Structure formats: structure tokens, C-alpha cells
Amino acid sequence: MKFNIIIPTKTSFSNFPFLRLKRHAANINRRLRVFAEPLLQPIFPTWSALRNRARVQKIESIGDNYVRLCLKTPFGWGSFHPGQHVQMGVVKNGAQLLRCFSISSSVQRFRKERTIDLTIQVQNQGQVTPWIKRFLKVGHTVTLSKASGDFIIDSKRPALLIAGGSGVTPFHSFIAGTPSRPTVLLHYSKNPSLFSNHKHSENLNVQRFDTSKRGRFSLEDLETHCPDFRTFEIYLCGPGNMIEHVRAVLLEQDCDPKQIHTEYFGTVPKNDNWTAESDGTLVHFSKSGAKAFGDKRNLLELAESVGLKPVFGCRIGVCHQCKCSKKQGVVYNTRTQQYSDSGEEDIQLCVSIPVFNDVVINL
Amino acid sequence: MKTTRLDVQKLDELAAELDAIDLRIREDLGEKDANYLFAVVRVQRFLSLAGRLCIPLGFLTPWLWLLGVLYLTLAKILDNMEIGHNVLHGQYDWMNHSHINSKVFDWDIVVNVDSWKRTHNYEHHTYTNILGKDRDFGYGLLRLTDELKWRTKNLWQFFTYALLSVLFEWGIAFHELAGERVFFGKKKDEIGRSEKHAELKKSFFNKIQKQLLKDYVVFPLLCWPVAVSVFLANLCANLLRNLWTSTIIFCGHFTDDIQTFSIQECENESKGHWYYRQMLGSSNFTGPRWLHILSGHLSYQIEHHLFPSLPACRYPEISVMVEEIATRYEIPYNKDSFVKQYWTVLKRIIKYSFPKRTTQSV
Numbered sequence: 001m002k003f004n005i006i007i008p009t010k011t012s013f014s015n016f017p018f019l020r021l022k023r024h025a026a027n028i029n030r031r032l033r034v035f036a037e038p039l040l041q042p043i044f045p046t047w048s049a050l051r052n053r054a055r056v057q058k059i060e061s062i063g064d065n066y067v068r069l070c071l072k073t074p075f076g077w078g079s080f081h082p083g084q085h086v087q088m089g090v091v092k093n094g095a096q097l098l099r100c101f102s103i104s105s106s107v108q109r110f111r112k113e114r115t116i117d118l119t120i121q122v123q124n125q126g127q128v129t130p131w132i133k134r135f136l137k138v139g140h141t142v143t144l145s146k147a148s149g150d151f152i153i154d155s156k157r158p159a160l161l162i163a164g165g166s167g168v169t170p171f172h173s174f175i176a177g178t179p180s181r182p183t184v185l186l187h188y189s190k191n192p193s194l195f196s197n198h199k200h201s202e203n204l205n206v207q208r209f210d211t212s213k214r215g216r217f218s219l220e221d222l223e224t225h226c227p228d229f230r231t232f233e234i235y236l237c238g239p240g241n242m243i244e245h246v247r248a249v250l251l252e253q254d255c256d257p258k259q260i261h262t263e264y265f266g267t268v269p270k271n272d273n274w275t276a277e278s279d280g281t282l283v284h285f286s287k288s289g290a291k292a293f294g295d296k297r298n299l300l301e302l303a304e305s306v307g308l309k310p311v312f313g314c315r316i317g318v319c320h321q322c323k324c325s326k327k328q329g330v331v332y333n334t335r336t337q338q339y340s341d342s343g344e345e346d347i348q349l350c351v352s353i354p355v356f357n358d359v360v361i362n363l
Numbered sequence: 364m365k366t367t368r369l370d371v372q373k374l375d376e377l378a379a380e381l382d383a384i385d386l387r388i389r390e391d392l393g394e395k396d397a398n399y400l401f402a403v404v405r406v407q408r409f410l411s412l413a414g415r416l417c418i419p420l421g422f423l424t425p426w427l428w429l430l431g432v433l434y435l436t437l438a439k440i441l442d443n444m445e446i447g448h449n450v451l452h453g454q455y456d457w458m459n460h461s462h463i464n465s466k467v468f469d470w471d472i473v474v475n476v477d478s479w480k481r482t483h484n485y486e487h488h489t490y491t492n493i494l495g496k497d498r499d500f501g502y503g504l505l506r507l508t509d510e511l512k513w514r515t516k517n518l519w520q521f522f523t524y525a526l527l528s529v530l531f532e533w534g535i536a537f538h539e540l541a542g543e544r545v546f547f548g549k550k551k552d553e554i555g556r557s558e559k560h561a562e563l564k565k566s567f568f569n570k571i572q573k574q575l576l577k578d579y580v581v582f583p584l585l586c587w588p589v590a591v592s593v594f595l596a597n598l599c600a601n602l603l604r605n606l607w608t609s610t611i612i613f614c615g616h617f618t619d620d621i622q623t624f625s626i627q628e629c630e631n632e633s634k635g636h637w638y639y640r641q642m643l644g645s646s647n648f649t650g651p652r653w654l655h656i657l658s659g660h661l662s663y664q665i666e667h668h669l670f671p672s673l674p675a676c677r678y679p680e681i682s683v684m685v686e687e688i689a690t691r692y693e694i695p696y697n698k699d700s701f702v703k704q705y706w707t708v709l710k711r712i713i714k715y716s717f718p719k720r721t722t723q724s725v
């Protein structure tokens with residue numbers, strides 16, 4: 001005798017009429033908002049159908065190279081944990097450009113005033129950050145995603161925070177909230193004095209190092225300022241090469257990889273574990289008809305090298321803006337360090353390196 | 364009637380010149396284009412709202428009902444042509460807008476967008492007017508060239524055309540499934556096909572259900588005492604929009620001088636030949652600005668086929684350059700007034716209703 005065992009899957013649950021009703025309601029709500037947006041926006045400039053908008057309340061220059069924005073978040077924006085980032089979008093020449101920035105103000109202040117700070121380093125060649133410095137004014141609106149990211153600084157254990165350059169921003173959010181456990185911040189930057197006016201408290205030990213005078217992070221700094229680092233949760237944030245360097249030192253000192261948390265602000269160092277025949281893989285961009293041969297570059301760079309201009313944001317696999325459909329071929333994801341299927345699926349161009357078969361991208 | 368075909372070198376030169384135009388316009392895209400699109404969307408919303416409000420007030424005076432239908436029709440035409448068609452081509456994707464982009468936009472007709480993107484954006488725009496590959500050429504219903512075999516049903520194809528025009532959105536919605544022979548015709552038994560068919564059918568019916576519910580159930584019920592008049596108004600608006608869209612499309616594709624290509628001619632074709640084929644396979648019509656806007660700038664069908672992903676509001680300025688190039692390369696540039704172009708469409712439909720007459724030698 002045969003039994004047919006029916007295992008209820010997620011989809012079969014969603015077939016219950018009342019659940020479908022909820023989905024329909026969400027759908028109708030969305031459509032109404034999309035319909036109303038062009039009519040309501042002239043009257044309520046901070047309202048938007050799908051993306052949250054925030055008003056710029058204050059702009060402050062810090063040195064030549066940094067801008068601090070204070071943003072009034074809209075109702076229903078949600079909250080955040082110290083260490084998390086948002087995607088902020090500005091409209092530059094008709095196009096919405098979204099970039100990742102960490103929140104640098106405290107949760108307490110957010111609860112009181114609904115405002116957050118972003119501390120932005122101006123990248124000389126960048127598309128967005130120089131524009132922000134020149135053209136963004138108090139009273140303008142920007143789009144603001146909800147806070148996200150699993151780089152969350154846990155206040156239940158002593159924390160060692162090591163930052164390079166602008167990588168200090170997520171830590172400022174944490175120390176501004178007056179930590180209740182011992183916290184050590186080591187900050188390496190070219191002009192560390194810019195950020196020296198933080199709030200002092202008894203648990204907090206902040207050390208700023210001027211890299212133009214005394215070089216980079218070393219084990220000595222660690223032993224002088226945080227000798228018990230093996231019992232701390234350790235957070236690293238900054239450019240990729242700095243993070244790799246510090247992490248190597250820590251691992252050599254018998255730190256547990258699980259106690260080290262990282263957030264990359266720049267390119268993630270390329271991992272050469274994979275040995276695929278990437279060179280010479282034909283990449284075909286099907287919409288435009290352009291073709292390129294794979295080298296070790298990712299698909300975003302390859303596409304740009306043949307004159308295409310796909311949308312991007314972070315270029316390191318965080319924001320998902322460069323998502324695009326791959327019709328066929330195998331790519332290697334440098335972030336998850338996994339090979340893809342050879343069939344059709346959505347991939348992030350900026351972290352995908354074409355590896356074998358002809359790779360066809362819908363671009 | 365076929366023009367002499369260009370040689371390889373000429374075609375390469377042609378490609379280089381057209382590529383240069385594409386690049387120049389792309390670099391120049393910006394706030395102006397974004398603002399234009401937002402303005403059109405805003406007008407569309409106003410018209411739609413005004414229409415939906417006027418129609419139920421039709422019990423005061425029928426004129427209000429008529430005005431409402433007019434507004435709603437215009438709103439639906441804008442949504443379908445200048446906004447929907449162009450956005451779904453990805454023309455405004457560089458704006459990175461949250462919902463006005465080719466990935467998530469949905470339009471107010473019964474056509475499922477994904478299906479349309481496959482058949483129209485891919486098939487029709489890649490294989491334009493290649494007989495046997497571009498199913499948009501005559502939609503498998505009309506015989507518009509002697510290269511296709513004559514069948515008895517072609518005798519009454521003028522009425523088929525009239526019917527297709529009125530039900531145009533349904534024809535387009537059904538296009539992919541018809542080609543795949545999902546509901547009737549030869550059954551192809553290949554592995555994985557039936558699953559794919561099930562998917563196709565599901566999304567086809569989903570979209571239809573949504574549209575029918577909206578226009579013929581929800582809106583009438585919301586205006587309960589005058590439900591019937593709202594129902595009829597929505598029906599009229601949809602049919603009028605169909606008629607309009609169909610007429611515009613036919614004027615761009617099936618005028619008298621439009622040429623067709625064989626599969627062999629286009630095997631391994633160069634970019635230049637592709638451009639060349641697009642120019643011979645489309646036609647433009649002239650008229651006042653509002654006519655261009657209501658046609659979604661498909662009045663510049665030649666430019667649209669050359670540069671399907673450039674914002675349509677740029678076609679007028681591009682057409683000046685393209686026409687100049689066409690003159691230099693001695694490629695026919697098919698342009699005439701709306702009325703004249705439409706007249707040749709009607710003639711063409713009639714002409715090919717009948718079997719090929721054996722040509723008499725002089």
C-alpha cells in the first residue's frame with residue numbers, strides 16, 4: 001500500500017484565502033501609493049510611494065574632506081542598531097544615485113528627535129560624494145532606506161573597535177550612546193583630530209593615531225591600550241587592506257575568528273582561492289549586443305569597459321543595485337565565495353566574476 | 364519592390380555613424396528627460412482621476428459621462444504608449460527610479476509585462492520583419508506580403524484586422540501563448556515544456572483577472588447606483604484605447620513600402636545590416652506635437668527601431684540626423700502624414716487579401 005504524504009510547503013500555506021487577502025491588500029495599497037505619488041509630491045515633498053525620504057536638517061563640513069549630514073527621518077522609518085548602515089539617495093541630473101553610509105549618531109538621540117547623522121568622506125573621483133559636498137543644502141530631501149546590515153555592535157560584552165579612516169563612523173554611533181561595558185576604540189587616520197570631540201565616559205578609551213606620522217596598526221598598540229583583547233568582541237571597519245592586515249595580526253595572536261566582525265568600506269580584497277579558467281571566458285551582454293572577454297575583473301567592471309553603464313551603488317555586494325539577470329554561464333561570487341548555477345538567475349554584477357561557459361548577461 | 368542592398372563596408376560606416384548618435388544622446392540624458400517623463404505621468408494621473416470622477420456623475424448630464432470617457436481614454440493611452448511602452452523598453456532605467464523602471468512597472472492593459480518583454484522587446488525588436496522569426500509581422504493573422512502563402516482566410520482579413528484593432532490588447536496578451544501553441548494547434552511534447560506552459564498560463568490569467576476585476580467589477584461596484592454606466596464607460600475607454608494603439612502600430616509597421624527579410628539574408632548579420640533592416644522595416648508619420656505624445660513617439664518608428672532604449676522624447680531631434688544619414692546612404696526614409704500612412708496600411712491589407720497575381724512581362 002502506498003501513502004501519499006503531503007508536506008505543507010510555504011506556498012501551500014499562502015493559498016489560504018485570508019493570507020491571500022492580506023497580500024492583495026498590500027498590493028492595492030502599493031498601487032494606490034504609486035498612483036498618488038505624482039499628485040501628492042508637489043504638496044508633500046517628503047512623501048514618496050516606495051522609498052522613504054528624509055529632510056536635510058543640518059550640514060557641517062569637517063576639515064576639507066568630510067561632510068556631516070543631519071537627517072530628519074520620516075515617520076515609520078523604523079529604528080537601527082549602532083553599526084548599521086543606510087542607503088542614501090540623491091537625484092543628480094535626473095538620476096537617483098544611492099550610496100551606503102553608516103549611521104554615526106546615537107540611538108538615544110534618534111529616539112528623542114528622530115534624527116540621524118551620516119559622516120561622509122568625499123571621494124575625489126566619486127560620482128556622489130563630491131556632489132553632496134557642493135550641491136546638497138539644508139531643506140533638500142534625500143531618499144533613505146531603512147537601516148540594515150549585520151555589523152551590529154553588541155553592548156553586552158566588552159568591545160574593541162578598530163577603524164581606518166572614515167571607517168570610524170559606525171563606531172561613533174556606538175560610543176555616542178555611552179557604552180555600559182569597557183570599550184576601546186583605536187582609530188587610524190590621516191587627520192585624526194577632526195573627530196576628537198566625542199563624548200567622554202568612564203568605560204571608554206579612545207585612541208586616535210595619525211597614520212601620516214607613525215604608520216599603521218601594530219600589535220604594540222593593541223598590547224598598550226587593550227591588553228585583554230582576547231576576551232573582547234572585536235569589530236573592524238575601514239578599507240579592505242587595513243581590515244585584512246589587522247585580522248591577520250589578531251588571528252596570529254590566537255583570537256577566535258568568531259569574535260572578529262568586519263565591515264568593508266572599500267573593495268573587498270580579491271580572494272584567489274578559485275582556480276577557474278576565467279581568462280578568456282566570453283561574456284555576452286545580450287541587450288546591447290556587446291561582448292567582452294573575462295579576465296579577473298568582475299562583471300560590473302567588464303560591462304563598464306565595453307561602454308555600458310549599469311546602475312551600481314556600493315560596488316562591493318552590499319546594496320544589490322547592480323542586480324541583473326544572468327541567462328546562462330557560471331560565475332564566481334567573490335563575496336559568498338561560491339560558484340553559481342549555469343542556468344538563469346539574478347546575480348550582483350559587482351561581485352561576480354565570469355568563470356566558465358559563455359556567460360550571457362541581460363544588459 | 365526592393366531597394367538595392369548596401370555592401371559590407373557601407374554597412375559598417377552606417378553602423379559607426381548611428382552608434383555615434385546613440386552615444387551622444389546617451390551622454391546628454393539628464394534632468395530634462397526625467398522632468399518630461401514626470402510631467403507626462405502627472406498629466407496621466409490627473410486625466411485618470413478626472414475621468415473616474417466624471418463618469419459616475421454622468422447621471423447629471425450625459426455630457427459629463429462622455430467627458431469622463433474621453434479623459435479616461437486619454438489617460439489609458441498615455442499609460443500604454445508614452446509611459447508604459449517606453450518605460451518597459453528600459454528607456455528611463457538610467458534614472459534608477461523606484462517604480463518607473465522596466466523591472467517593476469506594470470501597465471493598465473491586460474498584457475502581462477514579462478510576456479510582452481519577451482515577445483516584443485526581444486523577438487520583435489531583434490528579428491524585425493524577418494519572415495518566420497518576427498511573429499509581429501501580421502501577427503500570424505494577416506498576410507501582408509507575397510512571400511507568405513495565400514490562404515482562404517486571407518480573403519476576409521480586412522475584417523480580421525478590424526476585429527484585431529478593437530481587441531488589440533487581447534491579441535497582444537495572447538501573442539506568446541498563441542506562438543507556443545498552448546491552447547490549440549500542434550502540440551509539441553518536449554521535456555519541461557508543459558511546466559513552462561503552466562507558468563505562462565498562470566501569469567496570463569493573473570493579469571487578465573486583475574484588469575477585469577478592476578475595470579468591470581470594483582470600479583462599477585464602488586459607484587453602485589450607476590454601476591452599469593461605469594461599466595460601459597470603462598469598456599468604451601478600453602476599446603477606444605485599443606483602436607488607437609493598433610492604428611499607431613500599424614502605421615509604423617505595415618505601410619506600403621515596408622520591406623521584409625528572409626532568414627538567410629540575416630544569418631550572422633552585422634550591426635550595420637541590423638540598423639539597415641530596422642530602417643527599411645519601419646515608417647514614420649508627421650503631425651502636431653500632441654499626436655506624437657499620444658502615439659508614445661511611435662510616430663518616429665524608424666528612430667524607435669534604431670534606438671529602442673533611448674528615451675522616446677528624444678526621437679524628434681534624432682530623426683533629423685537619421686534622415687540626413689538616410690539621404691546620404693540612399694536608404695529610403697519612409698515618412699508621410701498620419702492620414703496618408705494609414706491609407707497605405709488599409710490598401711496593403713486589402714491588396715494581400717488576394718493571391719499573388721502573376722506579373723506580366725513588359
Ligand SMILES: Cc1cc2nc3c(=O)[nH]c(=O)nc-3n(C[C@H](O)[C@H](O)[C@H](O)COP(=O)(O)OP(=O)(O)OC[C@H]3O[C@@H](n4cnc5c(N)ncnc54)[C@H](O)[C@@H]3O)c2cc1C
Binds near residue numbers: 122126169263318
Ligand atoms: C556598508 C558600508 C558603509 C559605509 N559607510 C560609510 C560612511 O559612513 N562614510 C563614508 O564616508 N563612506 C562610507 N562607505 C563608503 C561609501 O559608500 C563610498 O565612499 C561611496 O559609495 C562613494 O560614493 P561616490 O559616488 O562618491 O563614489 P563612486 O562613484 O561610487 O566611486 C567609488 C570609488 O571609486 C573611485 N573612482 C570612481 N571613478 C573613478 C575613476 N574614474 N578613476 C579613479 N577612481 C575612481 C572613487 O574615488 C571612489 O573611491 C560605506 C560603504 C559601505 C559598503
Ligand code: FES
Binds near residue numbers: 312316322350
Ligand atoms: S553595486 Fe552594490 S551590490 Fe553591486
